[in-house]
Amino acid sequence: xxxxxxxxxxxxxxxEASESNRLARITSITLVVGRLSGVNIEALRFAFEALKNEExxxxxxxxxxEEKEGQGKCSVCDKIVPVWHYDLLCPDCGMPMQVAGGDExxxxxxxxxxxx
Amino acid sequence: MAEIIVMxxxxxxxxxxxxxxxxxxxxxxxxxxxxxxxxxxxxxxxLEATLKEWGGKYRCAAIEGDLFTDEDARRLEKFGIxxxxxxxxxxxxxxxxxxxxxxxKLDLKDLEFLFVENVGNLVCPASFNLGEHKRVTLLSVxxxxxxxxxxxxxxxxxxxxxxxxxxxxxxxxxxxxxxxQDFFRVNPQAGFLSLSxxxxxxxxxxLEKLENWxxxx
Numbered sequence: 001x002x003x004x005x006x007x008x009x010x011x012x013x014x015x016e017a018s019e020s021n022r023l024a025r026i027t028s029i030t031l032v033v034g035r036l037s038g039v040n041i042e043a044l045r046f047a048f049e050a051l052k053n054e055e056x057x058x059x060x061x062x063x064x065x066e067e068k069e070g071q072g073k074c075s076v077c078d079k080i081v082p083v084w085h086y087d088l089l090c091p092d093c094g095m096p097m098q099v100a101g102g103d104e105x106x107x108x109x110x111x112x113x114x115x116x
Numbered sequence: 117m118a119e120i121i122v123m124x125x126x127x128x129x130x131x132x133x134x135x136x137x138x139x140x141x142x143x144x145x146x147x148x149x150x151x152x153x154x155x156x157x158x159x160x161x162x163l164e165a166t167l168k169e170w171g172g173k174y175r176c177a178a179i180e181g182d183l184f185t186d187e188d189a190r191r192l193e194k195f196g197i198x199x200x201x202x203x204x205x206x207x208x209x210x211x212x213x214x215x216x217x218x219x220x221k222l223d224l225k226d227l228e229f230l231f232v233e234n235v236g237n238l239v240c241p242a243s244f245n246l247g248e249h250k251r252v253t254l255l256s257v258x259x260x261x262x263x264x265x266x267x268x269x270x271x272x273x274x275x276x277x278x279x280x281x282x283x284x285x286x287x288x289x290x291x292x293x294x295x296x297q298d299f300f301r302v303n304p305q306a307g308f309l310s311l312s313x314x315x316x317x318x319x320x321x322x323l324e325k326l327e328n329w330x331x332x333x
Contacts, residue, residue: 002209002240009126017122027117031126038243038269075304086268087301096304099272107122114118 003040006105007047011055013107018057023112026061030109034102035084036070068104072097130244133212137247140219146227147330150246152270153254154263155236158280158313160188162254162322163231165313167195169323174228174330179218181210181235188233198222209240212247228330238267249333256281261290264298271299276307276325283312 014029033039048063072083074090074097081091088097125131141148151159163178170176177198180188189201200218202210215232222230232248234241253274255263258281264271271277277299285292296308309325311318 002243005207005209005211006126006243009129012129013122013124013126017120017124021118021120023118023120038239085265086272086303087265087298089301096301098304104125105127106125109119109121109123111117111119 003043004047004051006039007044007051010048010107011051011058014058014110015055017107017110018112021112022115023110024057024115026058026110026112028062028064028111029058029107030064030066032066032068032104032106032108034068034070034104036086036099036103037105038103039105041065041067066108068102070102071100073100074098127243127245130212133216134245134247137212137215137219138249140224141230141247141249142333144224144227145333146224146230147250147326147333148230148232148246148248149326149329150232150234150241150248150251151254152234152238152241152251152274153236153256154238154259157236157254157256157259159233159236159254160191161313162278162280162311163192163233164195165316165319166231166323166326167192167197169319172196175226176229176231177222177227178231178233179210179215179222180233181214183207183235204235208235208237209244210234210246211244215246229326238263238270242267242269242273250275250329252276252278254278254280257285257288257290260288261295261298264295264302268302271302271306274303274306276309277303278322279308279310281312281314282310282317283315 052058070083072088073080076095077093079092153159178192180201183204183206186201189199192199200221202214251274253270309321311322
């Protein structure tokens, strides 16, 4: 359940961005979560609901999550295919695949109302 | 209403601390090893065996991560090394800022190896870089043959897999070749060692690996 500490980091990032852009109240937070990032979206939502009550500036915010599919690259023939696990073999040559995408986890954007 | 594009990685803060750890250790030529495994795979026992075999050959220190108690720290202090016990009070993994704080409690002068024993957990610790030079994941043969497939990230991010308690292999249903194949499917680049601290089997290869890593960095 490392999603709690990840969500704390998300909130710190959102706070920093809202302060430097003079947003008083945040209405939505958009995250990008890769399928191979090791982050469970349900656990993330649970952590968000639990933590947002402690932070008045995000109390009305909605959490949007964009999922990215995993991508594997064959270690031999460089073929790139969608993958859902870490242990898939290349459909063409049967060799192990390296993760080529879908392991990202970042705060994409926030929406909010300006001060005053 | 305004939309702000943020595009900031959630682990960016942890990566900053990790870089700070790595820089502090690189400056002094200290090799940092992050040990990951389930509870009870033998991380502390492997460190005990390492320290016993070396008998002071290298100057070592350890950072012990546990939810509660200082039992592991006390086991390692018997070898006359500096140990910092980190109690996460329920948190399931160590983060790089905890290591930054632990380094303040250590005398880094003349140190050669720093071992971090992560919280026993095959899931969460895999997602947090601690600034380590090498990540070692332990798997004991008694944990069953499916762990690599079930918890791939701990194996995918490892530089070395240590299969521990190999003396118990005949008592299990693990086929060593199948297990190796499962591992190399997840992580074709990493190394693989099997050992037992009870019988001493494989221990010399482990020590050799540590010495080679130190020479490389």
